[in-house]
Amino acid sequence: MSSTTPGQQEIVASLPLHLRPFVAVQDPDAQYTPRDHAVWRFLMTALTRGLAQTAHPVYLEGLSRTGIALDHIPSIDEMNACLAKLGWRAVVVDGFIPPAIFMEFQALKVLVIALDMRSVEHLLYTPAPDILHESAGHAPFLVDVDYAEFLQRFGEVGMQAIANAHDHELYEAIRELSILKENPATDPDDIANAEARLAALGDSDGEPSEAALLTRLHWWTVEYGLVGELEDYRLFGAGLLSSLGESQSCLDDERVKKLPLTVNAVETPYDITSTQPQLFVTKSCRHMSQVLEEFAATMAARRGGADSLRKAIDAKVVCTAEYDSGVQVSGVISEVICDAVGNVTYLQTRGPTQLACRGKELYGHGIESHKEGFGSPVGLLKEFSRCLSDYTVDELKAHRIAVGEAVELEFLCGITVRGRLEDVLRQEHRNLLLSFSDCSVTALDGRVLFDPTWGRYDMAVGARITSVFGGVADRENYQLYKPLPRTTTPGSKPDPRLMAAYALLGRRPSGSAPNSEVNRESEEVSAFAASEVQSLRACLDDYATEWLLRAEILRVGDVGLPEDLLSRAREELDALVVEAQHRRALALVFPESITA
Incomplete structure (x- = not known):
C-alpha cells in the first residue's frame, strides 16, 4: 500500500x-x-x-x-x-x-x-x-x-x-468474465470464450x-x-x-x-x-x-464424524478436521478409515498440513514440518476409560507411557502404534500430540499406516472428530488465499475537456425544476459565466452521443443556465436515449421532461 x-x-x-x-x-x-x-x-x-x-x-x-x-x-x-x-x-x-x-x-x-x-x-x-x-x-x-x-x-x-474444487474454478471463471466485460477494450472473442467456460462449469452434474x-x-x-x-x-x-x-x-x-x-x-x-x-x-x-441456523445445523462443522470427513475428501481442497481434544488438522483430507459401525479410526491428509489447537498453530507443526501430509489414529485406547488427552503426566507414566521409553499403544479399533516416545505436547492441561521415533503404525488387517523409515511420527490425540470445516485453523500461518492482480487492460484515458464539463456541472446543486428534493436551497448559486455556458454549448456540439452530459445540464436546470441550452439538452437527450430501461430511469430523474 x-x-x-x-x-x-x-x-x-x-x-x-x-x-x-x-x-x-x-x-x-x-x-x-x-x-x-x-x-x-x-x-x-x-x-x-x-x-x-x-x-x-x-x-x-x-x-x-x-x-x-x-x-x-x-x-x-x-x-x-x-x-x-x-x-x-x-x-x-x-x-x-x-x-x-x-x-x-x-x-x-x-x-x-x-x-x-x-x-x-x-x-x-x-x-x-x-x-x-x-x-x-x-x-x-x-x-x-x-x-x-x-x-x-x-x-x-x-x-x-x-x-470444493469446482467452486474455486467457478469463482475464477466469474472473476475473469467480469473483468473482461467491464473493460471496453476487450476483444469480443475473449468475452465469448470466457462465457463458454463459465457456461460449461455451470452445467456440472456434481452435487453442490x-x-x-x-x-x-x-x-x-x-x-x-x-x-x-x-x-x-x-x-x-x-x-x-x-x-x-x-x-x-x-x-x-x-x-x-x-x-x-x-x-x-x-x-x-x-x-x-x-x-x-x-x-x-x-x-x-x-x-x-x-433459516440460516437450520442450514448451519446440517454442516460438517457441526456434525463431525465420518460423513463430514468424506465430504471433505470429495471436496479435494484444504479442510480442517477437529478432534474432541481440540487438536485441528488442516490439509487436503485424502482418506478416512472407519470400523464396522462407522466410527472414525484413522484420518490421512496429503500435501502441506498444519496442526493447530483452537485456531493457533502448534509450535513446530506448520506446513514446513508436514509437507507430505499427516496421518493419525482416532479413538480410545484399550483398557483406557477416558480419552488419552485427559490423562495427567503421572497417569501416563502409570500406563507405561513416558518420554524416552519404548511405548506401545493399542487402540480399541485394532490400530497399534509402537515406537520410542520423544515428546508429549501439552496445552491447557491436555495431551495434544505424542511424537515418536523408530515408529510403526499398523491397522487391524496388517496394513502399514506408518513405517519407521519415514522419519518422526507425530500422533494427534483424540477420541472423536467433532467438527470438519472448510479452510485452515490458523489463517495467519497457513494462508490459503492471496490477492490476485487485476488482469484487465486499462481503457482509454478520460477526455480532459469532457471531464472539465462534468466537473463544472458537478459543482452545482440540482436545479429547482426537476430535482427539488435534493436542491440545496441554503446555498447561493451564481449564474454560470458566459465562457462556461459557451464551453457547454461547444461540448454538446462535439460530444453528440454523450447523453449523460445532457442529463447533467438538465439536473442543474435553471440555476444559472439559459433556457435555450436547457431546451437543446432536453431535445437531444430525448432523441439519444431509445433503450426502454434507460428511458424509464430518465423519466424518474426528469419526470417533467422525459416520457418513459
Whole structure:
C-alpha cells in the first residue's frame, strides 16, 4: 500500500494480518472522474425515487445514516464515520475477492466495498462488483440490528462451509468474465470464450458443496431478498436495490413467482447473467436467522464424524478436521478409515498440513514440518476409560507411557502404534500430540499406516472428530488465499475537456425544476459565466452521443443556465436515449421532461 488516510490506516491495522493484503486504498479525488460522480448522481436519484414506495422503509433512512450521499461517490472515511456508530466498519477491495475471505470480513463486522464505479456503458447493470452495489445496496440495512446480526452470523457460518474444487474454478471463471466485460477494450472473442467456460462449469452434474448451497441462501436473502408477506412485500436485497431494471420488473407477480423463504431455498440455483424467475419472501430478519441456523445445523462443522470427513475428501481442497481434544488438522483430507459401525479410526491428509489447537498453530507443526501430509489414529485406547488427552503426566507414566521409553499403544479399533516416545505436547492441561521415533503404525488387517523409515511420527490425540470445516485453523500461518492482480487492460484515458464539463456541472446543486428534493436551497448559486455556458454549448456540439452530459445540464436546470441550452439538452437527450430501461430511469430523474 502507498498512503492511506488515518481512518483507513486504523482499520487496516486492526485487521488480522492475512486479511490486510486484500484491502485496497481509496483516493476519491484520483480514482473517480467527474463523469463517474455524474453516473452515481443519476443512478442514486433514479433508484431512490423508484424505490421510495417499494423498498423496505429502512432503506432510505439507512442511506443517510451510513454516510451515503446522493450527489457524490462516498469516501470510505465518510462511511466509516457513520458505520462506527453501528459497530461496523468498511474497507475497499479491488473487485472480486475469494468467498471465504469475504465471509471472514463479514464475520468481523467489516463491510467489503468494491473500489470501482460502474461505467456509463454499464449504467443499469455491471458485470463486476462496484461501489454503488456494495455501499448503497448493502450498507443501509445495517441500521437494523436484526439484519446486522444476521449478516455477521452469515459470515461466521460461511467461513466454515466446505467449498470444493469446482467452486474455486467457478469463482475464477466469474472473476475473469467480469473483468473482461467491464473493460471496453476487450476483444469480443475473449468475452465469448470466457462465457463458454463459465457456461460449461455451470452445467456440472456434481452435487453442490456446502459453500455453494450457502451461496444460494445468500443470493435469495442478502442479494435478492423480499421481506413481508407473499401478497405485500418490500425489497431489501442489495441486487434489487442497485438495479434500476430488476427493481421494477421483479414487482410483476405473474412473471416473477414469489415463494415463502424456507431452508429449501438452497435447492434453487441462480443465474447471475439473467433476471430471476422467482424470489423468496422472508417474514423478517429474525426469520432469516432461523433459516440460516437450520442450514448451519446440517454442516460438517457441526456434525463431525465420518460423513463430514468424506465430504471433505470429495471436496479435494484444504479442510480442517477437529478432534474432541481440540487438536485441528488442516490439509487436503485424502482418506478416512472407519470400523464396522462407522466410527472414525484413522484420518490421512496429503500435501502441506498444519496442526493447530483452537485456531493457533502448534509450535513446530506448520506446513514446513508436514509437507507430505499427516496421518493419525482416532479413538480410545484399550483398557483406557477416558480419552488419552485427559490423562495427567503421572497417569501416563502409570500406563507405561513416558518420554524416552519404548511405548506401545493399542487402540480399541485394532490400530497399534509402537515406537520410542520423544515428546508429549501439552496445552491447557491436555495431551495434544505424542511424537515418536523408530515408529510403526499398523491397522487391524496388517496394513502399514506408518513405517519407521519415514522419519518422526507425530500422533494427534483424540477420541472423536467433532467438527470438519472448510479452510485452515490458523489463517495467519497457513494462508490459503492471496490477492490476485487485476488482469484487465486499462481503457482509454478520460477526455480532459469532457471531464472539465462534468466537473463544472458537478459543482452545482440540482436545479429547482426537476430535482427539488435534493436542491440545496441554503446555498447561493451564481449564474454560470458566459465562457462556461459557451464551453457547454461547444461540448454538446462535439460530444453528440454523450447523453449523460445532457442529463447533467438538465439536473442543474435553471440555476444559472439559459433556457435555450436547457431546451437543446432536453431535445437531444430525448432523441439519444431509445433503450426502454434507460428511458424509464430518465423519466424518474426528469419526470417533467422525459416520457418513459
